[in-house]
């Protein structure tokens with residue numbers, strides 16, 4: 096007969112913060128099950144964001160908290176279950192049935208580092224244990240296959256009597272490019288309703304399987320093509336990339352306005368080429384001024400997800416199909432990408448849980 100009470104265990108767990116959601120385990124609703132057998136306690140923690148990177152920390156802190164508050168507890172076992180929260184969107188769920196969340200990486204201006212960021216954020220979440228896909232939606236110049244070192248074309252296979260396009264894979268993520276559908280001179284066709292139809296068809300013909308986060312690398316700018324894409328490919332949120340220069344910040348504002356027009360929420364802002372650290376002295380140089388991204392995020396009422404420094408190793412990784420985060424996971428820049436990806440996952444999760452609770456209220 097056990098005299099350890101579940102309530103006592105819950106009280107101890109209330110003191111343990113889950114860094115992936117920045118809340119304690121109990122308020123974050125992460126305690127799925129507690130089994131008590133004599134002095135043995137078994138806890139099942141369920142996480143709706145990638146948790147691999149904090150499992151050890153949570154396990155240690157939870158064990159210590161229980162031992163402190165319940166001295167008679169002897170064997171404490173903590174298991175994790177990950178079930179990434181899903182954004183409910185009828186258009187997305189119909190076109191991409193296995194895909195839980197879709198995120199566009201966008202900018203008002205070209206060449207600010209969108210594709211590099213899309214690749215490294217996608218890899219970051221995959222390294223944290225999520226199922227990740229990346230769709231190169233840049234009709235002008237698809238670059239994702241090269242950045243991920245993929246040279247082949249996707250296969251088309253018949254599944255349940257339907258022709259399905261099988262995404263390519265590398266470094267643990269799935270990828271597909273709209274570029275496989277267009278030749279170099281065709282972006283013009285994307286303006287008409289025909290283009291929208293072809294795009295919808297293409298989107299639903301891809302066999303993504305189960306995906307927690309699908310990233311889109313959008314073409315630069317805020318013109319017709321971007322608008323067509325934003326309206327046609329189901330989008331649950333976007334991330335805006337900017338550089339600290341004034342013009343670029345102005346462009347970022349334009350990018351934001353475009354998403355507002357099509358009712359796509361902005362999940363946050365990333366500042367690229369934020370600063371340079373001299374390799375010999377370690378001194379930090381703000382080549383294009385500082386604080387612009389933080390200020391803009393505040394002004395636009397969105398989260399500042401982080402700033403990425405200028406580093407030639409990022410260029411090298413992109414050119415050789417060896418993305419930084421996968422190839423040099425311990426580099427300072429990799430840590431920054433991974434931190435941004437985790438913030439983004441937390442932001443998406445918070446919105447998903449809010450959406451879920453407001454749905455429940457409506458149905459009550």
Ligand SMILES: Nc1ncnc2c1ncn2[C@@H]1O[C@H](COP(=O)(O)OP(=O)(O)OP(=O)(O)O)[C@@H](O)[C@H]1O
Pocket residue numbers: 202204205206207208209210211212233238314315367368403404405406407409410411413414
């Ligand atoms: N933090 C960084 N430090 C150094 N070089 C970078 C950084 N981020 C991106 N680059 C380099 O800048 C160039 C442009 O980056 P990228 O292709 O990702 O930009 P983009 O916004 O996708 O461009 P486009 O608008 O043409 O699609 C690339 O050569 C890339 O390697």
Ligand SMILES: [Mg+2]
Pocket residue numbers: 209210211233238312
């Ligand atoms: Mg690009």
